[in-house]
Amino acid sequence: MERSLSPSPAQHRTSRNRTAQISVVVIGYDDAAHVADAVRSALAQGPAVHEVIAVDDCSTDGSADVLAALAAADARVRVVRRTANSGGCGTPRNDGIDAARAPYVMFLDSDDVLPPGAADALLAAALDRGAEVASGLCVRRELPSGREVPWQPELYRKAQLVARPELRPRLVHDTLCVNKLYRTEFLREHGVRFPEGRFIYEDFVFTARVLAAAPRIALVPERVYVWHVRRAAARLSISLDRSGIANWQARLEAHRQSVDILRDARGTGGKRLARAARAKFVDHSLRMYARELPARGEEYRRAWWASTRAYLETFDTADLDAAPAPGRVIARVLLAADEPRDLDRLKQVAARPARLVPPYPRAADATPVWADDLPQVTLEHLLVRPLRLLPLAVDGELRPGPGGSRLTLRLRELYGRVAQAGPATVDVELVNRQGGPPGLRRTAAFRPGESGDIWAAEVLLDLPALADGVWDVRLRLHFDDGTTRDTTARAVAGPGLLRRTVVPSRRRGVLLVQPYATQAGNLSVRLAPGVRGVAGVAKRRLARVLRAVGARAGR
Template sequence: MDADPTDFTPSSSSPTGEGVTVVIIAYNDAEHVRDAVASALDQGAAVHEVIAVDDASTDATGALLDVAAARDLRLRVHHRTVNSGGCGTPRNDGLRLATGRWVMFLDSDDVLPAAAATTLLDAARTSGAQVAAGACIRRELPLGREVCWQPALYREARTYASPTAEPRLVRDTLCVGKLYDRAFLQDHGVGFPDGRFLYEDFVFTARVLAANPRLALLPDTVYVWHVRRDSGTPSLSLDRREIANWQARLEAHRRVTAILQAAGREELVSAAHTKFVDHDVRMYLRELHTHDAKYQQRWWQLTREYLAGFPAHAVDAARAPARWCARVILASEAPVDLRRLIELAARPGRLLPPYAVIDGQAVWSTALPQVALDDILTKPVGRLPVTVTAEVRPGRRTRLQLRVDDLYGRLAEARPVTLELEVASRTAPDRPLTHGRAPLVAAPGGDAWTAELELDVRQLAARNGGHGHPEAWDLAVVVHCADGTRARAAPRPGVRQLRRTVVPTWHGLLLLQPYCTTGGALAFRTDRGLDGVTRLLARRVRRLLAGN
């Protein structure tokens, strides 16, 4: 069987314009598609044309695109008569219809920042690169939290003569946020898998890297990826409720490594395996508690079988929490220690007790002594997956009772002294509120320390977005040690039930909701005013009426 079934016949047409063709794909997205089209047309002279492919929408998407095309001749609309079931086929349609010298992709619910096309085009022309890429901002809505995708690759402007000069490029699996030389794609037959194929970006990106382009990377933000967690219909890749999603991801990764292997890009094959351990396994593992036992069993079986084919050096090259998780999965035929694994897979990781040492080597447990936790006895304490547990007593001055577990005796060596609490809004994570320090007191038994801190929620009220705008807050603790070590951790909720409370403040009523994130960390939601309280009461009434 061909290692790279291309599923794509490139257009034979030569570029008729030196500018950029922006290919937009849309399906039943009348609410957002106009913003995407406007952001592409507003790029200015750099954009030669915009091709919008309507994948047989059943809402007003197609009509809205036609209206926009009548207003701007640079916009061409292609209406598919049958829905493709995925994102690859409409993107391939756009590639075939493109006439620009360069091409970039845009999804209908995302936007291009101002001058993104110009920035990428200038970089490609200056460097002679066939691919120019910039930073992609992942914006979570409705809260507006922004995170840079693969920031390590986009800290500074760099040009690579070949992808093998920077194997970490396999970690950026997005096809968006990049500008491609269309002739280069044509010459190498690079396209997307057709039909309902999840993670088509993975395969497309692998084909691009296998073709060995010259690449220019920029720190400039050139794409805004909108992640709508409250959407009634999650995107294909974000819908991870069924095991079929994980199976699709495994199949995509198999295709990626087969493509790179066939092209002789051994460095990239190894990097792709390591990325899978670092990113894919860890991401799904930290969400495993949201699924039932049947899903967990099947996920474990599929993952174990797949990881068994990885070379040991590729697993060993992954970051410590991820490679330890992979080793546990490989060592046990059935799911084991899921609570500990899920906590370790969080970001930042937390390694829960019990801690075992055999023959001077830290291991996962006495039941799995073959799983070595390498480096844990020598790694600097500040880089260890420290576990901090917090019991919450909500109120105007919310009290947190915190426990810091001693990790294989390493914290005791550093002599913990105080604990500091930081609270950061999801919309401004770089401006955390500091809530002072508290002394750490050794717990009975000598295997932990405890502290008590107060969180003055009036500060949250002052920073809250206002009436009708809930806010999410992440917590972090910093353990200060006598030897100068600082260990940072995200506290996890304790056993006491997390309950909502309404707090009167100078800014009016504040609804305070402690909750556990998908990654197992303690966080808070706040909402100001009577509107927030009314929403809370309405939710309670609905649950009562439903019999919950």
């Protein structure tokens, strides 16, 4: 079971010498623009870092000169230059493990950074508790916006010691290798290495091998890694480039290998972790890629559907039952249908929070089902699931205007559960994508529609009062029975909707308002204030058009 991280007297003695304990392995390929920042962030960790091993995967862009200058300036920097590019991240990390001279090792990618105090926090946890692995919070920082999103924050709410991985199955959700400190000899003794060569999602397999070796794992709540996400980069990272079906197929293979490794681990704990890994696949990977399907081409959709269906056929009923309901429903539709279907509806179920949009058919015995022609995909859980967790569908229409922007919300019935609870009011919040408190809060009462299965509410929003940027629409539904449900609005397309509108603003002259649907279908609004803001948006749009024309001409 998990324990608190209060050290014993013996462990206090063990932790006295915390200097020169860590080898930080920095890997990079053709990343001269960022690798120096990564190395410096490792050196800035202080005396806990014995050495920084910079593995250059045969770069051709001047990275070698940058690393040579860093090594000349600080004796702790050692450069390992590969003579041939490996094609992936696993091989250079293995080179770093082989070269490491310190008792502990951690990994850093060339385009990311370690925040101050990361090494000390991880090393203290490992030494104080005699843990083979110490793991901390990673944040994904979207660039250039700077927006930060914590990765798997549920694992790192407080300091804990996990004596054996199977006692905390949620560990399989954190597949990253970079937010962790490993005892070097532990990796070597158990032969824990990364897949060699061009292997995408190598972290999946490495993490499975670590967990299968049954280490003691210390969890710390501190931020220990900043993962830079550069979606507009000229060359996307291997895992972010999801344009082709090869990325999904690589993800399937990495996950398949991970499950096999866990299942084959000695004892019953590995089987428990393998089941948790499959449930995580259904809830995370399956939902993430299902959201993208409507935007993909027909060839991609068919290949995705066939490969995913084949993989899901290796799952047993208990694997699917262990997954949260939205992913489980998507998986069962895939297993029941030979060809891609209902993609927009699946996209809504894959959203977070999930939404189930009409139709709402029933089987002959009145059991809720996905579709009349797929009665085997039953939805009976919707009849007993707490209302606060139901995939309620709320349609949102935002119509900007000079007298205020009118937001109309329509809550749909769901197999009688909504009417039973009694829709009362809805709280509307506009939250800036970059974080911070809501910029606007409004409350409106629901009124029943003519059809009896829709409840509508309207609010007037003063958008010129908000700062520029992207604002997400968040909802809290209140029902007569005292239940509340936090959700989002589904962006509705139609005449006069989801288009740019210029509205007057007393402070800035004019404001460009752009309601739009996120990848998950949620309603958001982008604001560009002032004449300069409007011109900037127009300029960027023209640039996108010209790039698209150029790309077509170059084919």
